[in-house]
Amino acid sequence: MKPLNTNPSSTEPTAGEQLGEVVLDVRQLETTFTTEQGKIKVLDGVSFQAKRGQTIGIVGESGCGKSVTSLSIMGLLPRPHGQVTGGEVIYKGQDVTKLPPEKLYEMRGDRIAMIFQEPMTALNPVHTIGEQLCEVYRLHRPEFDKKQRKEEAINMLRKVDIPAPEKRFNVYPHELSGGMRQRVMIAIALACKPDILIADEPTTALDVTIQAQILSLMKELQQETGMAIIFITHDLGVVAEICDEVVVMYAGRAVEKTNVFELFENPRHPYSRGLLNSIPRLDDKPKTRLNTIEGSVPSLAEMPKGCRFYNRCPDRQEQCEHQTPVPEMIANDHMVSCLRLKELS
Amino acid sequence: MHDVVSEVVLSIRDLKQHFAIGGGLFSKKKFVYAVDGISFDVKAGETLGLVGESGCGKSTVGRTLLKLYEPTSGQIFFEGRDITKLGSKEMGDLRKEMQIIFQDPMESLNSRHTIGGIMAEPFEIHGIGTPEERRVWVEELLVKVGLPKTAADRYPHEFSGGQRQRIGIARAIALKPKIIVCDEAVSALDVSVQSQIVNLLLELQKEMNLALIFIAHDLSVVKHISDRIAVMYLGKVVEMGDAETLYREPKHPYTQALISAIPIPNPRHRNQRIILQGDVPSPMDPPPGCHFNARCVHATDECRVKRPELIDYDSQGHQVACHLVQPIA
Numbered sequence: 001m002k003p004l005n006t007n008p009s010s011t012e013p014t015a016g017e018q019l020g021e022v023v024l025d026v027r028q029l030e031t032t033f034t035t036e037q038g039k040i041k042v043l044d045g046v047s048f049q050a051k052r053g054q055t056i057g058i059v060g061e062s063g064c065g066k067s068v069t070s071l072s073i074m075g076l077l078p079r080p081h082g083q084v085t086g087g088e089v090i091y092k093g094q095d096v097t098k099l100p101p102e103k104l105y106e107m108r109g110d111r112i113a114m115i116f117q118e119p120m121t122a123l124n125p126v127h128t129i130g131e132q133l134c135e136v137y138r139l140h141r142p143e144f145d146k147k148q149r150k151e152e153a154i155n156m157l158r159k160v161d162i163p164a165p166e167k168r169f170n171v172y173p174h175e176l177s178g179g180m181r182q183r184v185m186i187a188i189a190l191a192c193k194p195d196i197l198i199a200d201e202p203t204t205a206l207d208v209t210i211q212a213q214i215l216s217l218m219k220e221l222q223q224e225t226g227m228a229i230i231f232i233t234h235d236l237g238v239v240a241e242i243c244d245e246v247v248v249m250y251a252g253r254a255v256e257k258t259n260v261f262e263l264f265e266n267p268r269h270p271y272s273r274g275l276l277n278s279i280p281r282l283d284d285k286p287k288t289r290l291n292t293i294e295g296s297v298p299s300l301a302e303m304p305k306g307c308r309f310y311n312r313c314p315d316r317q318e319q320c321e322h323q324t325p326v327p328e329m330i331a332n333d334h335m336v337s338c339l340r341l342k343e344l345s
Numbered sequence: 346m347h348d349v350v351s352e353v354v355l356s357i358r359d360l361k362q363h364f365a366i367g368g369g370l371f372s373k374k375k376f377v378y379a380v381d382g383i384s385f386d387v388k389a390g391e392t393l394g395l396v397g398e399s400g401c402g403k404s405t406v407g408r409t410l411l412k413l414y415e416p417t418s419g420q421i422f423f424e425g426r427d428i429t430k431l432g433s434k435e436m437g438d439l440r441k442e443m444q445i446i447f448q449d450p451m452e453s454l455n456s457r458h459t460i461g462g463i464m465a466e467p468f469e470i471h472g473i474g475t476p477e478e479r480r481v482w483v484e485e486l487l488v489k490v491g492l493p494k495t496a497a498d499r500y501p502h503e504f505s506g507g508q509r510q511r512i513g514i515a516r517a518i519a520l521k522p523k524i525i526v527c528d529e530a531v532s533a534l535d536v537s538v539q540s541q542i543v544n545l546l547l548e549l550q551k552e553m554n555l556a557l558i559f560i561a562h563d564l565s566v567v568k569h570i571s572d573r574i575a576v577m578y579l580g581k582v583v584e585m586g587d588a589e590t591l592y593r594e595p596k597h598p599y600t601q602a603l604i605s606a607i608p609i610p611n612p613r614h615r616n617q618r619i620i621l622q623g624d625v626p627s628p629m630d631p632p633p634g635c636h637f638n639a640r641c642v643h644a645t646d647e648c649r650v651k652r653p654e655l656i657d658y659d660s661q662g663h664q665v666a667c668h669l670v671q672p673i674a
């Protein structure tokens with residue numbers, strides 16, 4: 001076992017565009033919020049890479065820092081109290097967390113785009129969806145004239161399978177169903193063919209049949225454009241469906257990171273195991289006890305000093321209370337952060 | 346199963362709930378056919394799961410059968426007694442027997458009251474016990490749902506989502522009801538906590554021989570907790586049956602698509618989905634014929650004009666409403 005190398009040379013940007021090439025390298029990301037209770041480190045050393053044509057999932061319970069991770073990457077943390085206080089996010093050789101605001105603004109929606117859980121909050125209710133799509137081109141493709149903008153916008157609506165796109169161009173967000181609105185959000189996000197799409201619970205508010213449509217659409221568009229997707233979800237079923245790699249987060253830390261098959265077939269962190277064990281499965285015996293993880297996530301103010309999973313961990317020992325686990329690589333692409341890793345294998 | 350399980354606690358027959366909307370000076374009155382002729386029975390100790398897409402009428406069924414809404418038509422029987430026409434006075438004591446748990450039970454509660462105060466309310470409303478007795482009962486209830494007695498002196502905001510749902514459950518079982526409608530009661534919880542609450546509900550059901558109506562959009566959870574499941578589409582039940590059979594051999598094309606769309610937590614099971622086209626039509630103007638015809642890959646001309654009835658598919662209580670499904674002898 002070798003300690004986690006925080007600066008592997010293989011992540012240097014390479015020439016050409018190959019599938020699997022690292023397009024975004026998040027290294028030891030640390031984000032702090034200044035609150036009434038003082039400074040709280042909401043993210044504490046989160047590392048992962050987004051690769052061309054692949055989907056990396058970020059999974060974990062409510063409040064573990066999934067959304068803050070994406071906001072940190074996008075430079076959208078609430079100012080001034082939210083700040084990236086450590087680590088780096090490398091895109092094309094530059095640390096985007098240190099870019100001046102104008103540069104970031106240019107990049108957002110163009111090279112790195114984002115979609116959210118509730119499209120209604122991200123869409124502007126007083127503009128038609130056509131206007132909102134054209135606005136993206138006006139900002140990022142100033143060389144387009146009005147006609148080109150409209151053409152491209154309708155093209156995008158067609159691409160996300162919105163029926164009668166010429167007509168829908170003129171409707172307002174509230175005239176569309178939840179699923180249709182999420183398609184519009186995807187059209188807006190992908191309008192400039194970004195290298196990276198960050199999707200924060202994009203299907204959580206949707207019905208399963210609509211979720212299945214959206215997931216299949218995202219896979220199709222990824223195959224076509226080769227974009228890297230960072231897919232945030234708390235649903236392990238969705239992870240299994242769409243991700244190539246997965247980071248499991250707990251209370252602001254990445255506790256395990258590996259490829260999707262390894263995670264489901266050989267989870268090593270006690271939290272990952274607990275999480276996978278507690279999902280009800282269709283082939284379970286009906287009306288039997290489900291496995292659980294005892295207790296709930298402590299608030300950031302009451303966080304255990306050592307391993308943050310300490311108070312809920314079925315495998316904890318005394319050392320875990322005070323000692324902070326460090327990420328270790330147990331295989332090429334399998335990181336686990338647990339003090340008892342060796343004994344628990 | 347043991348024999349106490351057999352008595353029917355609640356039945357509904359051809360229950361309808363049509364909401365009138367609009368109808369102002371300049372607009373014609375329209376109806377939302379939220380629940381459009383539903384019948385089922387729930388027995389003591391049994392869970393009936395209600396599933397279907399957003400807006401199909403699940404919550405409305407739950408609220409109407411508890412008489413939180415006056416039904417448009419149809420009948421509701423509680424322990425064999427027709428309660429459809431009872432006024433709120435006559436419902437009085439019956440309310441104790443029928444409870445509902447929502448997604449976040451604390452949302453509607455006064456955050457300035459202690460948990461003890463909030464939980465004593467049902468007893469106060471029905472004039473049961475002295476303050477001292479109530480305090481003892483509240484503490485017993487807290488312990489029963491896995492919380493410390495000291496929780497009684499704390500405030501709602503001091504609890505996590507899972508703990509708040511435990512309190513909601515404690516409040517719902519306080520008056521020893523016969524039936525509880527759980528409307529998305531575990532939907533907002535994280536999976537590790539959700540499984541704790543599901544276990545708690547299963548334990549309490551067994552202990553109190555409770556009838557449960559379990560509404561949720563997570564189909565794996567519904568399957569886990571239900572004995573029987575009713576699948577709803579646009580205000581109607583399209584298929585109903587024993588949970589195991591329904592998931593193993595769904596007969597209605599909608600049920601088939603719904604079950605097939607469940608993301609399975611196994612990455613080797615990808616790409617085996619039936620992907621339905623389009624959205625659920627509006628319950629304000631449901632399509633003629635089978636409500637599902639526009640999204641159904643098997644739809645025939647008959648499906649576009651004639652509405653299929655819910656018929657017995659077998660003698661085990663499996664019912665299906667689809668022109669293409671013939672009962673087995």
Ligand SMILES: Nc1ncnc2c1ncn2[C@@H]1O[C@H](COP(=O)(O)OP(=O)(O)OP(=O)(O)O)[C@@H](O)[C@H]1O
Pocket residue numbers: 033035042060061062063064065066067068069078082234300
């Ligand atoms: N603006 C803010 N100010 C202070 N703390 C914040 C702020 N936004 C988020 N946090 C805190 O940061 C932590 C991580 O929150 P985050 O929104 O990233 O969680 P999440 O994993 O996305 O959860 P969910 O699944 O509920 O969306 C939480 O403890 C949250 O309370």
Ligand SMILES: Nc1ncnc2c1ncn2[C@@H]1O[C@H](COP(=O)(O)OP(=O)(O)OP(=O)(O)O)[C@@H](O)[C@H]1O
Pocket residue numbers: 364365366377378379397398399400401402403404405406562628
């Ligand atoms: N009080 C009301 N007045 C008018 N229409 C209503 C009312 N309550 C519900 N509806 C409508 O009735 C239909 C059924 O709603 P209901 O809330 O029962 O659906 P549901 O299956 O519970 O959906 P969800 O999964 O989103 O909770 C919807 O079209 C809804 O807009």
Ligand code: SF4
Pocket residue numbers: 269270271307308309310311313314315316317320325337338339340341
């Ligand atoms: S470090 Fe200790 S407490 Fe933390 S997950 Fe590992 S065994 Fe459990």
Ligand SMILES: [Mg+2]
Pocket residue numbers: 066067068200
């Ligand atoms: Mg979030």
Ligand SMILES: [Mg+2]
Pocket residue numbers: 403404405
């Ligand atoms: Mg509802």
